[in-house]
Amino acid sequence: xxxxxxxxxxxxxxxxxxxxxxxxxxxxxxxxxxxxxxxxxxxxxxxxxxxxxxxxxxxxxxxxxxxxxxxxxxxxxxxxxxxxxxxxxxxxxxxxxxxxxxxxxxxxxxxxxxxxxxxxxxxxxxxxxxxxxxxxxxxxxxxxxxxxxxxxxxxxxxxxxxxxxxxxxxxxxxxxxxxxxxxxxxxxxxxxxxxxxxxxxxxxxxxxxxxxxxxxxxxxxxxxxxxxxxxxxxxxxxxxxxxxxxxxxxxxxxxxxxxxxxxxxxxxxxxxxxxxxxxxxxxxxxxxxxxxxxxxxxxxxxxxxxxxxxxxxxxxxxxxxxxxxxxxxxx
Amino acid sequence: xxxxxxxxxxxxxxxxxxxxxxxxxxxxxxxxxxxxxxxxxxxxxxxxxxxxxxxxxxxxxxxxxxxxxxxxxxxxxxxxxxxxxxxxxxxxxxxxxxxxxxxxxxxxxxxxxxxxxxxxxxxxxxxxxxxxxxxxxxxxxxxxxxxxxxxxxxxxxxxxxxxxxxxxxxxxxxxxxxxxxxxxxxxxxxxxxxxxxxxxxxxxxxxxxxxxxxxxxxxxxxxxxxxxxxxxx
Numbered sequence: 001x002x003x004x005x006x007x008x009x010x011x012x013x014x015x016x017x018x019x020x021x022x023x024x025x026x027x028x029x030x031x032x033x034x035x036x037x038x039x040x041x042x043x044x045x046x047x048x049x050x051x052x053x054x055x056x057x058x059x060x061x062x063x064x065x066x067x068x069x070x071x072x073x074x075x076x077x078x079x080x081x082x083x084x085x086x087x088x089x090x091x092x093x094x095x096x097x098x099x100x101x102x103x104x105x106x107x108x109x110x111x112x113x114x115x116x117x118x119x120x121x122x123x124x125x126x127x128x129x130x131x132x133x134x135x136x137x138x139x140x141x142x143x144x145x146x147x148x149x150x151x152x153x154x155x156x157x158x159x160x161x162x163x164x165x166x167x168x169x170x171x172x173x174x175x176x177x178x179x180x181x182x183x184x185x186x187x188x189x190x191x192x193x194x195x196x197x198x199x200x201x202x203x204x205x206x207x208x209x210x211x212x213x214x215x216x217x218x219x220x221x222x223x224x225x226x227x228x229x230x231x232x233x234x235x236x237x238x239x240x241x242x243x244x245x246x247x248x249x250x251x252x253x254x255x256x257x258x259x260x261x262x263x264x265x266x267x268x269x270x271x272x273x274x275x276x277x278x279x280x281x282x283x284x285x286x287x288x289x290x291x292x293x294x295x296x297x298x299x300x301x302x303x304x305x306x307x308x309x310x311x312x313x314x315x316x317x318x319x320x321x322x323x324x325x326x327x328x329x330x331x
Numbered sequence: 332x333x334x335x336x337x338x339x340x341x342x343x344x345x346x347x348x349x350x351x352x353x354x355x356x357x358x359x360x361x362x363x364x365x366x367x368x369x370x371x372x373x374x375x376x377x378x379x380x381x382x383x384x385x386x387x388x389x390x391x392x393x394x395x396x397x398x399x400x401x402x403x404x405x406x407x408x409x410x411x412x413x414x415x416x417x418x419x420x421x422x423x424x425x426x427x428x429x430x431x432x433x434x435x436x437x438x439x440x441x442x443x444x445x446x447x448x449x450x451x452x453x454x455x456x457x458x459x460x461x462x463x464x465x466x467x468x469x470x471x472x473x474x475x476x477x478x479x480x481x482x483x484x485x486x487x488x489x490x491x492x493x494x495x496x497x498x499x500x501x502x503x504x505x506x507x508x509x510x511x512x513x514x515x516x517x518x519x520x521x522x523x524x525x526x527x528x529x530x531x532x533x534x535x536x537x538x539x540x541x542x543x544x545x546x547x548x549x550x551x552x553x554x555x556x557x558x559x560x561x562x563x564x
Contacts (some may be wrong), residue, residue: 001405008398023378038382042399046387063381083387267409276409281402312407319409 001316003281004042006307008035013301014055015288019063022292024080025299026066027307028054034068036080039297042309046083050076056097056149060104065128067107069095075109077126077134087133089124093117097149101156104128106137108159110150118142121150121159121171140171141178149191154198154215162189168203170218182218184211190230190246196237196293204230210244212270222273228262232288238295239317240270245286245300265289265300281308342366482533485540486558488525490514491549496526503528506542507535527558 009029017026018039025037034048034057052072059066059080066078071094077087089109096119097110107126113119121140127133146164153160158179159171166185171178185205193202200221204210206229212222230246247263264278265286284303291298301307347363386395426434434440487499499512511529514522530536536557544555 001407003402003405005400005402006398007400021375021378023375023381038395041396042401043395044386044390044393044398045384045395046390049388063377081381081384081387267407269411272411274411276411277407279405279407281405308402310405310407316407316409 001310001313003279004309004311006035006037006042006044006309007305008044008047009033009305009307011053011305012284012303013287013305013307014053015057016290016299016301016307017057017059018290018292018297018299019059020061020293021063022294022297024059024063025307025309026057026059027301028057028068029301029305030054031305032070034066034078036083037309039292039299039309040311048078048083048085050074052094055095056099056110058099058107060100060128062104062128065104065132067098067100069098069109071095073111075107075124075134077132089134089136091122096147097151099151100126101152103156106156107134108150108152110147110161113142113146119145119147121147121161123159123173138176140176143167143169143178148189151192151194160192160201162192162203164188166205166207168192180218182213184220185209187229191232193233193235195235202233202235202242204233204244204246206230206249210242212242222270224268224273226266229285232286232300234289234291234298235270236291236295236298237293241276242268242270243289243291243298244268245282245289247282247285249285263302279310282306342368482530482536484511484527484529484558485536485555486525486527487543487553487555489551489554490522490524490526491551492522492524493549494522494526499526499528502543502548503530503539506530506539507532 006027009027009031011030013027013029015028018024023039025039026034027037028034030053032050032052032054034050034054036045036047037043038045048066048068050068050070050072051074052070054068054070056069057066064080066080068076068078073091073094075089075095075098076085078085091111093112093114095109096112099108101107105126107124109122109124111117111120111122120142123137124134125137140159143161143163147161148164150159150161153170157173159173161169161171163169166183166187166189168182168189169178170180185203185207187205187207189203189205191204193204195201198215200212200214202210202212208225208227208229210224210230210233211220213219214221224242224244226244226246228247229249230244232245234243236242243265245265263282263285264280266278267276268274269276282300282302282304286300286302288301289298297309297311299307299309343366345365345367349361351359351361353359386393423431423433425432425437427437428439494514496512496514500509503509503512508531509528510531512526514526516522530539540555540557543553546553
């Protein structure tokens, strides 16, 4: 396996994202730039210049629209192919997280809790065929603490928000109110990652653990303890593996012991919860991990601005083959 | 994205007949037999369309590969059941129980300190007078020579460089309990070719001197003598 290194961004990577087919890779970074690459060759197609630090991006299912949330308090809609800006919405404070709903008809935007403003989740309607403009539908009640990420639940019936106080708050989109709070983590929850079809989800936290839950019952299924802050997780869509990335945060590097091995991305078995191995490559904390939908490639983005695209070898797919969850065969 | 499948693994036999003129001008029929495999490649039309996209923004009229680097070959080794151990040994080591935590946080601290403390206090009681005593003469510090015993050390010279302290313990232990073996070493960590051995009793020292002087050890002949006592003042 020869990882492809993309060294364009000069500041920390905030998100790496594949489109639905996995042939395009979007990279958002704190240098106010979102770049677009071909996954197979590592060739850059273009970039989208935002006005502030880009915290979060998402791409529509048909790979035509890119949405960005940035620190210049704007959420923007871009045309992927031409790099043109289609629409922009202003907020009072910086936008932290953005995501298309399933079906691309709505967009949620999370705004920060700063300057006396409460953290809020705004839901916009988006008509991708004709108007291509954002129109505010509703705003959910604030949880009174900073939200790091919000994501749509199955069938867009719920919105899951990961919060700074270690809670995962679940909102009902119909009643537009808080319906459930999961309080398992002690520290900030950095990310919520879905498995394929959103049957399970995984929360990553600064307290050094990642937890896997069943979406329907919200039962805690598995805890992965790494002993260091976890910023990102990638769940393989084809193999029973989880990749966890993280490491000491940049501000505490000078005050604590750091070696390069703590920034490696680590493979865990999703059923047994044991560590399988790791890959060393980054020299700073890993901020984002993403798998292609075919499970053959994954990308990681780190604090040092490096993005690595790993096309997994044949030998990886031969490993553990008896444990793939195949649907039961009926005779 | 794209997937290749061998749709029909059974080859289709085909023949072609061509009539060619050979060197003599005769007409010859050449029959070629060959096998044909049918391969179906599934491609995503949208992905293929996207591959033809023109570059935009900063990347216009560029190859797009300016910031791309192909890294060295990496091997992802996955193993189940094998614990992946952290390389964090010897960073913090407890002075009391030699385990991986700070000395102040040692759980055996109280238990082990009780056994060592009475010895310490005895030593401290000795210099009771107000007179200045040089640091090397104070009770706590014994220096290189063992204190409290009149048994002189034996200097072993012409010693092989391969001999370790454990070897000498074995060799000299035959004649009585050995209290100390030291092999002076150079900066490179090599033995200087001699050693000091101290016995608990004078008898065993004399016995060893008699027996081992001229003893063949490794490939050298040892020579033993009583070490001159260090004059401390």
